[in-house]
Amino acid sequence: MDKQLYDHFIDLLEIEDKDGALNYVLTLLETEKISIEVLYEELLAPSLLQFSCKLEDQEICIWREHTRTSIIRTILEATYPFIVKRKKTVPVLRKKVIVVCPQEEYHEIGAIMATNYFSLAGFEAQYIGANTPKEQIISAVKALKPDYLALSVTNYYNLFTTKKTIDEIREQYPHVMIIVGGQAFMYHNALDQLTYDHHIIKVQDIFLLAEEAQK
DSSP states (O other): OOHHHHHHHHHHHHTTOHHHHHHHHHHHHHTTSSOHHHIIIIIIHHHHHTOOOOGGGHHHHHHHHHHHHHHHHHHHHHTHHHHHHHHTTSOOOOOEEEEEEETTOOOOHHHHHHHHHHHHTTOEEEEEEEEEOHHHHHHHHHHHOOSEEEEEOOOGGGHHHHHHHHHHHHHHOTTSEEEEESGGGGSTTTGGGOOOSEEEOSHHHHHHHHHHHHO
16 A cells, blocks of 8 residues: 555545545546556545544544545546446456345445446446345346346344345345355354355455356
């Protein structure tokens, strides 16, 4: 990580300078000082994971965290043209993946970034959304006929809902490969509750999955 770049980015986020943070990132990408991978892995993801709040500021912590998330989402949307440009250079796999956050899971930044990474790895990737009820996920699988269903879960307490969703997908669409990822799966024994085919921990896992899909 380039600490100087990260520190400046964090300084902008700390004062909630949305325009400044966006312009800073766009300049870095346009001048090729960073790549999309560096943006995601060394600026955006750490800025969310390392968010902290002083004890005396507890009353404003929640809305400040939401504000930061909103800024990061704006940056993701504004930098999407760089994803489109990169996709033109990537061999097409002809494999489809749906990315979704299950019901009650509202943390979607990781899911959006994962969707973009799937696209850069050659998959036909589609993000369905946050807080998606089980019935809607099943409906999407029925309609879109994906090869993979990726579930992004941040809150450990949403694993029960995730398990119910996976179990029903397994029953109705056994050919669909299940991918799981997110902070919830870092808890001890979290993965033991589920039946899945792939666990995505880092971005390299997505590209390894793409290599496997080519075989």
